[in-house]
Amino acid sequence: MREPFVLYETRGRVAILTLNRPDTRNAIGEHADCAELVEAVERANADRSISVLVLTGLGASFSAGGNLKGMRDRDGIGPLATPADTRDNYKKGVQKIALAFAGLEIASIAAVNGHAIGLGCDIACLCDMRVASDAAKFAASFVKMGIVPGDGGAWILPRTIGYARAAEMILTGDTYTAAEAREMGLVNKVVPADQVMDEALKLADRVAANPPRAVRLAKRLLREGQHSRLTDVLELSAAFQALAHETADHKEAVEAFLDKRPPVFTGA
Structure with a gap:
């Protein structure tokens, strides 16, 4: 029986996703791997009791990225028989991972326990924040293999570290x-x-301590701000703020501050 590629657990308002292929350095080689990761991300997003997702890898690596053996054999998430087949393969595989993370309303943290290479680096950068081991290594190494970042890295990296730094990494x-x-x-x-995990979970707990609905709305504004005009973000901010002002948690936060006591948030 196939071992699950993604282990899923929860701790309070935090969902922990662990890539579970330490023997291959958590490389992503099959469509089933992509599907499991997408499913786990969407599961956490759909759970209203979850405010933060933490993604890490089992063993010594976060993720070595794509599976080079699969590329050579034209069997997996990369090249297939024809360019048209390969294009479709990327769209239904690794690109769905990027879309799943882009659609997250909850906060996300990558606990980068080891090497994050190629696709692995881009997946870490799809998260909102990253805590790294001092032994971790990062690379957008696609050109070294004679290919380009087919997973969306040319969009992901510039939004993480700016165009010039991203150009340096990718080129x-x-x-x-x-x-x-x-x-x-x-x-x-x-x-x-x-x-690494302790620090990532401490950061997750700091986020999860806040009103859940406010966290989700603020996260969506951050994402929208990456590609929208200021006028559009201002309009959306006003609409989201109108919703936030009517939540029970907002009222509790104000009352607790005025009463000089810790707030008790319920997600309402």
Whole structure:
């Protein structure tokens, strides 16, 4: 029986997704792998009790990206018999991962426990925040293999670290240490390897401590702000704010502040 590629667990308002192929450095090689990750992301998003998703990898790597053996054999999520087949293969496989993360209303954190290479790097960057092991390595190494970022990396990376840095990563294909990734804004924090999940969960708990509906609305505004005009974001902000003002959690936050007591949020 096939072992699940994505392990799913919850801790309070936090969903933890773990890539479960340590023997292949959590490489993504089959459409079933893509489908499982998409399903897990959508499951967390649909659960109104969840405010934060944490994504990590089992073993020494976060994800080595695509499976090169599958590329060579033209069997998996990459090239197939014809260019037309390959185009469709990317659209129904790895690109659905990008769309699933782009559609997230909850916050997301990548706990990068090891190497995040190619597709693995882009998946980490699809998350809102990243906590990395000091032993982690990052690379958008597609050109090194004579290909391009077919997973949407040309859209993902510039929005994470800016155009010039993204151009450097994508056009050189070079590998960067965790310290270098921190300096270029690719990760929020670098910690010793044995502290990555603890730090990621601490960050998740700080987000999850806030009113759940406000977190989801604020997250959507952040995403919209990446590609919309200021006037459009202002209009959406006013509409979202009108909704937020009517929530029970907003009223509780105001009362708790005035009463000088800790608030108790219910998600209502």
